[in-house]
Amino acid sequence: MKIRNRKIFINHLELMASIGVYEEEKKNKQKIIINLEILMTNETEPKGDNIKETQDYSQFRKAAKDIVDSQHFQLLEVLTNKIHLIINEKKFVVGSRVTICKPDIFNDCEVAYEISNI
Numbered sequence: 213m214k215i216r217n218r219k220i221f222i223n224h225l226e227l228m229a230s231i232g233v234y235e236e237e238k239k240n241k242q243k244i245i246i247n248l249e250i251l252m253t254n255e256t257e258p259k260g261d262n263i264k265e266t267q268d269y270s271q272f273r274k275a276a277k278d279i280v281d282s283q284h285f286q287l288l289e290v291l292t293n294k295i296h297l298i299i300n301e302k303k304f305v306v307g308s309r310v311t312i313c314k315p316d317i318f319n320d321c322e323v324a325y326e327i328s329n330i
Contacts, residue, residue: 218257222248222273230284231291231314238284243316246276248299249309251330256304267304275299276310288312288325296327306330 225248228241250272258265275298285291296310307330315322 216254218252218254220248220250220252220267220269220272222246222250222269222276225273225276227277227280229280229291231286231288233286242314244280244288245313245315246280246295247309247311247313248272248276248295249328249330250299251306251308253304253306267302271302272299275302288314288323292325292327296329300329 225246227244227246229244230241231237231244232242252267256266276295279295279298280291285294292310292312295312296308299305299308299310307328309326309328309330311324311326313322313324317323
């Protein structure tokens with residue numbers, strides 16, 4: 213039997229976050245963009261067209277959103293790691309990749325940080 217990889221992607225989740233080390237960043241939320249790639253076990257591959265047979269994508273979106281809303285983060289690395297840890301604790305998750313971008317901190321580029329165990 214051929215081994216298959218099953219992944220859920222949540223792309224371009226745009227949120228306002230309290231993040232940064234500078235006073236201006238502590239006073240004003242800024243836009244971040246989160247991308248999640250979640251490697252799933254094959255145990256939850258649906259046999260029919262029924263959400264009860266698989267993983268609801270919204271649980272991963274909600275987990276990321278709840279963490280972002282939970283506190284001020286000084287470092288993008290800490291926020292990214294916290295989301296990565298929570299996603300990997302979910303049942304049937306084998307591994308994940310979490311990338312968070314701060315698109316507006318420089319005029320000429322975006323800044324992003326990524327953690328992955330897949």
